[in-house]
Amino acid sequence: MTVEIKKIGVFTSGGDSPGMNAAIRSVVRTCAYMKIDCMGIYRGYQGMIEGDFKPMDARSVNNIINKGGTILKSARSMEFQTKEGRKKAYDQLQAAGIDGLVVIGGDGSFTGALIFHKEYNVPIIGIPGTIDNDIFGTTYTLGFDTALNTVVEVIDKIRDTASSHNRLFFVEVMGRDVGHIALNAGVGAGAEEILIPEENLGLERLLESLKRSKASGKSSSIVVVAEGDKTGKNVFELKEYVEEHLPIYDCRVSVLGHMQRGGSPSCFDRVLASRMGVRAVEALLEGKSSLMVGIQDNKITLTPISKAIKGHTKIDKELMRVSDIMTV
Amino acid sequence: MTVEIKKIGVFTSGGDSPGMNAAIRSVVRTCAYMKIDCMGIYRGYQGMIEGDFKPMDARSVNNIINKGGTILKSARSMEFQTKEGRKKAYDQLQAAGIDGLVVIGGDGSFTGALIFHKEYNVPIIGIPGTIDNDIFGTTYTLGFDTALNTVVEVIDKIRDTASSHNRLFFVEVMGRDVGHIALNAGVGAGAEEILIPEENLGLERLLESLKRSKASGKSSSIVVVAEGDKTGKNVFELKEYVEEHLPIYDCRVSVLGHMQRGGSPSCFDRVLASRMGVRAVEALLEGKSSLMVGIQDNKITLTPISKAIKGHTKIDKELMRVSDIMTV
Amino acid sequence: MTVEIKKIGVFTSGGDSPGMNAAIRSVVRTCAYMKIDCMGIYRGYQGMIEGDFKPMDARSVNNIINKGGTILKSARSMEFQTKEGRKKAYDQLQAAGIDGLVVIGGDGSFTGALIFHKEYNVPIIGIPGTIDNDIFGTTYTLGFDTALNTVVEVIDKIRDTASSHNRLFFVEVMGRDVGHIALNAGVGAGAEEILIPEENLGLERLLESLKRSKASGKSSSIVVVAEGDKTGKNVFELKEYVEEHLPIYDCRVSVLGHMQRGGSPSCFDRVLASRMGVRAVEALLEGKSSLMVGIQDNKITLTPISKAIKGHTKIDKELMRVSDIMTV
Amino acid sequence: MTVEIKKIGVFTSGGDSPGMNAAIRSVVRTCAYMKIDCMGIYRGYQGMIEGDFKPMDARSVNNIINKGGTILKSARSMEFQTKEGRKKAYDQLQAAGIDGLVVIGGDGSFTGALIFHKEYNVPIIGIPGTIDNDIFGTTYTLGFDTALNTVVEVIDKIRDTASSHNRLFFVEVMGRDVGHIALNAGVGAGAEEILIPEENLGLERLLESLKRSKASGKSSSIVVVAEGDKTGKNVFELKEYVEEHLPIYDCRVSVLGHMQRGGSPSCFDRVLASRMGVRAVEALLEGKSSLMVGIQDNKITLTPISKAIKGHTKIDKELMRVSDIMTV
Known part of the structure; x- marks a missing residue:
């Protein structure tokens, strides 16, 4: 890979889910550990367009691992769905020197990420943050x-x-x-x-x-x-x-x-968020892009975002049968 | 007082509230402690009419102090609002040898209790079990x-x-x-x-x-x-x-x-229930009737049920002002 | 009263208790409502000696009502037990223009407050923050x-x-x-x-x-x-x-x-803290000093701190009896 | 397989863990669904020796899915470690017509199960119930x-x-x-x-x-x-x-x-217990024995108990690294 990452931007997008703050903390601290800069982007893609950024160091994420919601806020952005909006977002990232992104969100957020990457070639890694557990490529989404x-x-x-x-x-x-x-x-x-x-x-x-x-x-x-x-x-x-x-x-x-x-995340979601955040930053540093971090068989994996949003999760037939038996 | 109480019936009536089980436990154990019999009456006044009774000893209320709901169930009874219904209820109490009652419920349940006492002279003491805190004569109702x-x-x-x-x-x-x-x-x-x-x-x-x-x-x-x-x-x-x-x-x-x-009662409600249950049984044994146990200034009190259901609780003006100030 | 209060300092002292943050929030917001300045004093009396102050406005206490611990930190201060230490503390208050104090803590903290008031005549009101419930003049301490x-x-x-x-x-x-x-x-x-x-x-x-x-x-x-x-x-x-x-x-x-x-305070403690904070600020504005805010019979009261620390709370004999009966 | 299972005995053994009741419920209800008899064995192997059995139908496990501990109690049994003890246990099972066993416990309990199966050929399936997560063959033990x-x-x-x-x-x-x-x-x-x-x-x-x-x-x-x-x-x-x-x-x-x-089990443990209980009974009905039900990659699996107790779980090196990074 030719591009060396020096400053990573992290943001949350779409509906919030418990564990998003733990994931932000993990991304920020992994950056600190790897000695690269980290920038928090507020209010998802809309904040990216508006340049609503804030530098984050290891201490800026103290005491948030157990907090519900997202300290970076989340929002929907109509503007990012336009070419002009994405141009503005890219200019803001350039101006701030952000050369890699971690997006924490669901499939809507991932779709935006893919388009943005295609247009501007900014490396981007996704962390599946949604309570619905409807993302292909991970047994558990963050917050489920x-x-x-x-x-x-x-x-x-x-x-x-x-x-x-x-x-x-x-x-x-x-x-x-x-x-x-x-x-x-x-x-x-x-x-x-x-x-x-x-x-x-x-x-x-x-x-x-x-x-x-x-x-x-x-x-x-x-x-x-x-x-x-x-x-x-x-x-x-x-x-x-x-x-x-x-x-x-x-x-x-x-x-x-x-x-x-809402609510304070379970230990499971806190640990999952911590693991995913580390892998997301590592993947960027390894020169990867357009991948989603997931967990499968208790191992952290990477799946192309294109697959994650196209693939469908299936309802667990065995669990439906268990449900039937339990109500005997 | 001429009547000596030998067997107390306890029941829950109206909407359930957390702490009702703790109150049942307290009534049952106080009876055991005082060496008098105790009978659980299921489904409130309706169960009284149907003779749905079960003897309860100290061990029958093990491990319920922390449980929401009411193990004696609750129900509304149209039939008890008729003279015939109350006659049946009285006959069932007579047949079972129940000569004193503890009713855990809200003002609807208390109104029924007053009428019943007037008609049949069965001693009855009320414990205010409702989450609404709308009963006169107690600073806190059970479950609030x-x-x-x-x-x-x-x-x-x-x-x-x-x-x-x-x-x-x-x-x-x-x-x-x-x-x-x-x-x-x-x-x-x-x-x-x-x-x-x-x-x-x-x-x-x-x-x-x-x-x-x-x-x-x-x-x-x-x-x-x-x-x-x-x-x-x-x-x-x-x-x-x-x-x-x-x-x-x-x-x-x-x-x-x-x-x-629902939900497991707070420590406050468990302690309140325990205290109220003891006082309710004691009041019956002292020959009292038609009183409601309450808590005022952290002391257990007795108030005529007639006052409890007629009096109105007032909204706390000072607290409304506090609310205003807090939203500055 | 001749002294008009323009700037109130608030601090927490001694062992922390759940609800301290809610009390800080209440003091700060009441000051904002009354349009007087408020200063947070960090680490109790030690921070007072060191001039560890920070201006607080209504927004600075957002989202802390449900947090355990104290954002102002707490500490013990050996130095404040000396005349020199208290002199330094007074000088710091003077320099910062703080002309009234609210101390949230237990009897050790109150004793310090009394001595300080006697020596320097700074008006001071106490809020009983301790899980032990051992303060005379209030049925419930904050955090109990x-x-x-x-x-x-x-x-x-x-x-x-x-x-x-x-x-x-x-x-x-x-x-x-x-x-x-x-x-x-x-x-x-x-x-x-x-x-x-x-x-x-x-x-x-x-x-x-x-x-x-x-x-x-x-x-x-x-x-x-x-x-x-x-x-x-x-x-x-x-x-x-x-x-x-x-x-x-x-x-x-x-x-x-x-x-x-630790832990998120119960609704009871949050409401109690909110009420006490308002009354504490009001008392200062009414020209009062050396009083402790308490709750008795669900009403907010004021008791001389001298009584609060000398008086003894008594164990509830009735509740001991209830305990005996419950273990039948 | 020549032996047809008609009556399954279920018991908990060793240290208790949250989810044991949910597993008991699942075993009992699966038996009811499959129309075979189910017998609860109290206090583990010791109760087996003493014939402390109780028939269980679908309703006997109402409202226990969310309860910590084990309604069947648990105990250690010195006697079962002797040949005589195991002989008694076998005789009791014979007398009660129990021809298959589900043991919920840790590796000590599984070791006993293996020996017993070898000596008396009673089919036995294990469910890993322990908070320690130290059993080979399952990513998660029940209660962890x-x-x-x-x-x-x-x-x-x-x-x-x-x-x-x-x-x-x-x-x-x-x-x-x-x-x-x-x-x-x-x-x-x-x-x-x-x-x-x-x-x-x-x-x-x-x-x-x-x-x-x-x-x-x-x-x-x-x-x-x-x-x-x-x-x-x-x-x-x-x-x-x-x-x-x-x-x-x-x-x-x-x-x-x-x-x-202790404590009410998490949703994860309740679901896991429900799935494991079904599979345990099914395995017995399929003529299997000496296997442990586990979960791997979110699928229910069977592992020889001999492997489960000999194999060692390993500490997750990746997670240790995550821990290091998080404390930057």
Whole structure:
């Protein structure tokens, strides 16, 4: 590789996820360890366009490993989707002497990175930061593990009150296109039924399952519903449908919403972020670009970003079967 | 007093709250300590009507002090609101030899208790179990403290993501008629504005406050809204109203819902429950009836249930002022 | 009052406690609201001597209400115990234009404040920040409630493993001179026995109680021991004593230590801190001095610091009785 | 395979770990789903010898997925290490009609299982339940993830107070022979130094590292020490050694102890337990024996128990390097 990296810019982009701060810390400290400069870029691509930069040294990331959110802020940028916007961003990077980038975000952020790299040849490495776990090339995205713990802790609380009143709760969790949160948190919370975007088992099956559940003597039931479930009904309509067809049930709805994105990261996500940040900087220093850091079989790997955003994660059939068996 | 109590029935009624199990444990163990019998009555007044009883000894309440919900279940009973229903309930108590009652619940449950006592002269003592803190005669109801912790922990998470995206969140918390949860959790979570049923400051003030907040350089804002706020708008309408009038804000809504009722009780609620349970049994043994156990100035007190349900709790003006000052 | 306060200095002193940051935030924001200047004094009295000051405005305390520890740091100062040290401190205050002080700390810090006020007549108001709850004139000190929750949550975990192995655990909690943490957390955690500095029931009673507990069919036992318990044995010696005299028990020790001082404050402590901070600043502006802000019967009160440090808190006899009854 | 399994016995053995209840639930419900009988065996091998059995149906494991500890209790059995003991155990299994076993425990429990299988040919499948993550053939043992979260949450609290007083804390975590908890939780908690049994970097390096840390401007430091660290000093001696050689540091010790074994399991451990339980029962029904269920590359696998107990887990060199870089 002919270009030697001297100053790395790091930024977070798209929806935030727990562990982003730990990843920023790792990138910053790895730069310090490697004795190269590091620049924080605020508010993702928009801040890049506006030159919203700040030099970061090892001490500037003290005490953030356990903080949710992102100290570099995140934002969507319409302007970066235009050629003019990207030109401005490149000029800002040039002016600041930034010659390598680490982007922490999801597939939207990665797509922008690829285009930018193609146009301006700035080396860029991605760290998959999203609670959805929907990125190909990594078994776990950063924040997924924490979000699962948040969801099961909340459902544990809902279960307390559900069980005290023999009620049925429909709990909506995040996941417009993928059901990883719903399936894992559903199994973890002991849900009676789990509705995900990847599979439409039909409303009949839901009613059957709930009837069986009642007959088996269970005192309460939790149905976990991903935002993008395929029943054709949202969670409130589902509740009404069930109340109409199974009047024995006293039903309630709970939409968990944005709390799933926040919170202090789990140890798993902190360690994952630390490992990924080191590898991202190393990859840049090795002259690599357009790769995403991932974890597979507990080893840190690199996957072309082009594959990461095109490939699809699959719902775990074995885990769906486990879920079925658990609700016997 | 002429009647000597030999067997006490304990039950939970109305919406459940954290600490109810700790209170049941305390009643049961105090009975054991005093060497009188104790009977658990399942599903509140409805279970009383149906004779759904179970003898409880000291060991039957092992390992429940830290559990949310109520092992005795709770339910609403239409039947108990009829003379026939109450007759059945009395007959069941007679048949089981229960000659004193401890009811753990809110004002609806207490009203039922008063009527029942008037008609059948069964001694009955109330323990205020509700997260709303809306019972006169006690500074804290059982479960209020835990619910506050649940709410601030969730808002802490929401704040992480709000602050990463410079967003404004409307967070709806429980409180149809009273704003105690909203006001206390709002102050505890550092909310920029708190909307409660007791006071309508008008939408103009809300807009002014949010404008000031933005101007002051805050990166995110949380508005805590009690269910029964008096703006005439629900939390979704509020969001739309603000987005329309303050387009600088990117707004989101989160409705916390039933998770507020569940969860392992705080130490405060466990201790409170233990103290109240002892006093409730003692009061029965002292020949008292129709009183509610409360806590005032850190001392356990007794208040006539008739006063407890008629009196009104007032919103704390000093705390509202503190809230105003904190959002400077 | 002849002196008009224009600039308030705020500092934390002695052992830290959860809620100190929330109190700092409240003092700073109340100053901003009242349009007077506020100066943060780092590292307590030592920082005062060294002139380690920093102006604080409303935004400088963003996002700290939920953080444990103290952003102003705390330290002990030998130098402040000398006349020369206090002279230096006064000169620094003069130079910085600080004409009123809010000290957040325990009785050691308050004693220093009184002497300093006597010598230099600088108005000073105290906020009781300590997890020990050992200050006269307030029902709750700042941090006590959070520490209780920390302790019961840890004992809940210990109970899991104790109960799986039918073991007896001795858990040492903070409290050299007072047993408030031990007694409250012990009741909250369902401890079988609680050993506190205020009362020596003797080792015989402990053995008796443990024998009874075993006989009653309990599968595990927790003995909560305050650091300053009066058995004459430390927690490890206690374990050995019991193992020797009651070989049926498989015993373990856990010393909770400093984790009890940290952690995100409970809602209770955050609200308490916010209220106390407002009152402290107000009291200074009203021309008052040498008073401590407290909470009694859920109302914010002022008590002469001289009383606060001389008076003794008493262990709650009623709660000790509750503890006895609960372990039936 | 000639033997058809009709009744499976499940038990927990050795030190307990979070997720054991979730694994029991999974085994019991998979049996119910497969329509074979399931028997809970209390107190591990000792209960097997004593015939301490209880039939378990799907409902008998309601509401335990989120509970720490083990409802089947655990114990060590000297008697099972004798031929006579194992003969008794076999006779009890025969008498109860148990023709297959699932053991949830660590390598000690697995060794017993192998011997028993060799002598009596009872099919037996192992589930690795231990917080130490020291079993070959699985990337994660059951309970490891939860223990890591417990440790980092506690160190987060300790960090609050350490940082308020500019102190150095030595935190001892579990791990007599392996440093997985220390290394992972140390990285997750942002520890300045991590001492593990697998590597002795010497006391000189520790002093150097602490000096550098102080010089770099860090306000507090955490040293995580595994029980079996190889410095030749225990955690209290380490503290004294550092205080003697680096008097600039104000040092404290915290020994986390048994709390690391308890607590509600993380979502990760609940899901892992559910998957492992299903596979264990399936393996028995497929006529397999003497295998351990594991997870590798997010897939459920089977490894001969003989390999699992002989093989050694290795400390992750890459993660040690990450740790070094993070403390720059």
